[in-house]
Amino acid sequence: xxxxxxxxxxxxxxxxxxxxxxxxxxxxxxFCRNPKVYEKGAFPEGCGHESLVGFLxxxxxxIHAQMRRYTSPDEHPFFxxxxxxxxxxxxxxxxxxxxxxxxxxDRIRDAYEQDIxxxxxxxxxxxxxxxxxxxxxxxxxxxxxxxxxxxxxxxxKFRSHPETYNSLIRAxxxxxxxxxxxxxxxxxxxLKRVERKATLYCAELRNAGGDHDHPVDPQAVVAxxxxxxxxxxxLVQVQYLRQRLPDARRSxxxx
Amino acid sequence: xxxxxxxxxxxxxxxxxxxxxxxxxxxxxxFCRNPKVYEKGAFPEGCGHESLVGFLxxxxxxIHAQMRRYTSPDEHPFFxxxxxxxxxxxxxxxxxxxxxxxxxxDRIRDAYEQDIxxxxxxxxxxxxxxxxxxxxxxxxxxxxxxxxxxxxxxxxKFRSHPETYNSLIRAxxxxxxxxxxxxxxxxxxxLKRVERKATLYCAELRNAGGDHDHPVDPQAVVAxxxxxxxxxxxLVQVQYLRQRLPDARRSxxxx
Numbered sequence: 001x002x003x004x005x006x007x008x009x010x011x012x013x014x015x016x017x018x019x020x021x022x023x024x025x026x027x028x029x030x031f032c033r034n035p036k037v038y039e040k041g042a043f044p045e046g047c048g049h050e051s052l053v054g055f056l057x058x059x060x061x062x063i064h065a066q067m068r069r070y071t072s073p074d075e076h077p078f079f080x081x082x083x084x085x086x087x088x089x090x091x092x093x094x095x096x097x098x099x100x101x102x103x104x105x106d107r108i109r110d111a112y113e114q115d116i117x118x119x120x121x122x123x124x125x126x127x128x129x130x131x132x133x134x135x136x137x138x139x140x141x142x143x144x145x146x147x148x149x150x151x152x153x154x155x156x157k158f159r160s161h162p163e164t165y166n167s168l169i170r171a172x173x174x175x176x177x178x179x180x181x182x183x184x185x186x187x188x189x190x191l192k193r194v195e196r197k198a199t200l201y202c203a204e205l206r207n208a209g210g211d212h213d214h215p216v217d218p219q220a221v222v223a224x225x226x227x228x229x230x231x232x233x234x235l236v237q238v239q240y241l242r243q244r245l246p247d248a249r250r251s252x253x254x255x
Numbered sequence: 256x257x258x259x260x261x262x263x264x265x266x267x268x269x270x271x272x273x274x275x276x277x278x279x280x281x282x283x284x285x286f287c288r289n290p291k292v293y294e295k296g297a298f299p300e301g302c303g304h305e306s307l308v309g310f311l312x313x314x315x316x317x318i319h320a321q322m323r324r325y326t327s328p329d330e331h332p333f334f335x336x337x338x339x340x341x342x343x344x345x346x347x348x349x350x351x352x353x354x355x356x357x358x359x360x361d362r363i364r365d366a367y368e369q370d371i372x373x374x375x376x377x378x379x380x381x382x383x384x385x386x387x388x389x390x391x392x393x394x395x396x397x398x399x400x401x402x403x404x405x406x407x408x409x410x411x412k413f414r415s416h417p418e419t420y421n422s423l424i425r426a427x428x429x430x431x432x433x434x435x436x437x438x439x440x441x442x443x444x445x446l447k448r449v450e451r452k453a454t455l456y457c458a459e460l461r462n463a464g465g466d467h468d469h470p471v472d473p474q475a476v477v478a479x480x481x482x483x484x485x486x487x488x489x490l491v492q493v494q495y496l497r498q499r500l501p502d503a504r505r506s507x508x509x510x
Contacts, residue, residue, distance in 0.1 A: 016285070019460060023278040030271070046321060046341025059318045063311065066301060067385035086301025087384065129342065130322035138393075200459060204452060205274060 005096050005156045010149065015193070017146045021229075022198050022221055024142050025120050026205065028135035029216035032124040037133050038113045053113070056133045057140060073097050076148050078105045078140065097151050100243040102236055105144050111228050112140055119223060120216045146229060150236030157181060157237075158244055169245050177238050187230055195222045260351045260411045265404065270448070272401045276484075277453050277476055279397050280375050281460065283390035284471035287379040292388050293368045308368070311388045312395060328352050331403045333360045333395065352406050355498040357491055360399050366483050367395055374478060375471045401484060405491030412436060412492075413499055424500050432493050442485055450477045 003009055036042050037052040047055035058079050064070070068085035070077045073095045117136075158165045161180075168176045198221035205215040258264055291297050292307040302310035313334050319325070323340035325332045328350045372391075413420045416435075423431045453476035460470040 016460075019278075020282065023274075023282075027275065027278075043342055052322070052342075056318065056322065060315075063314045063318075064385065064389070067307070067311065067388065069385050087298060087307075130319065130324050133322065134319070197459060200455070204455060205271075 031132040032126040033121040150233040154237035286387040287381040288376040405488040409492035
């Protein structure tokens, strides 16, 4: 099996991404919620019909696409109208995933703007729009990467128990798939580890900065994992497996 | 005195930026040194005469300039040919700094590429050029912000002891200025705190990820502060004070 698909290696990547996400949440929580940056058309002079965050995300993806970011199987863009890479393609050892079109970034962006930001930031508007939006883009990119890593998890699990998954996929049994994919023990370990890390990092920060910094609440970080990251990762797994069989490809909407 | 200029508030900002810088160093250290991304002309198909990092930094600054990043007194661009902001200007309460042209980003970029990256990253080339460069841009921006914060430190110290500084500035006595600005006690506190934080964050990471992640060495983080951040901040302070007197402005090179 490709080394990218051993569960130990996948888990190591997911654990490593926890720091990236927790650090990014802490960075965003420095600023107020600033709802204006998510409002479409709020800055017509620069961002047209997009929101400020949408504009910055789009512009950032255009540059990153040129640097071939989205040729990597673990990266998924939020926008579709991106330029071609200007760097020569990297030869990935071998993309271990089955061809698929799964991309739930629209859902991630909605959840982020509507639920996650209000959870981690103080209410209000501090006018730090650019700084907030720069943090938002970094966070959206990390969340997307973490959540779409579900494809590797699903592929690995599929290869370990092809019979089980084959029959569930053929029966289009999403509930059965979800049950087969769920490992309650591992999920609760993830949440405990995230809580421990978030507590550690936030305490250090509070300690150094006093009360003025409004560091993010560790329980809010756990909630981001429990309510959005874990369920969205499972959604990616189910959607991926639904496209996993050779003959299932025909039903994939090619748009 | 403006709240931006109380030493307690400035210090709180500097302490807060330590996390940003340490987190960013840890992120960069995931990838190999990848010297090719700093080589000018190494990717002529996409980056022309610039290096990959230079190209990404420039493109990023163009977008951030549109979001009025560089109208803030604590932000300094690496490039000069940037577009005008598309957002309406923020009304900063009051820019507490004396008008000045100090910007040592060229020096920061050289030190970063030639000294800091080799110190924190494993040697070699893992072809993760885009990912490395994204980390580089984030780090260069944080280092620049931290180091140019020296302007606020210098302004605050100047206002507390105007007589002392006035005579040193009039005498163009850089050595005397450096001595007056240096507080050995505070410097050693900074290094101790950075060491403690870096040890904490890196241990947590090593703990979670095993040996494969090559987390950055805490002593390397301390060295980045001791050898580059602290001395560069003092350089900014001296350069700023040399432009501090009303009649000193005439000697400012306007380019």
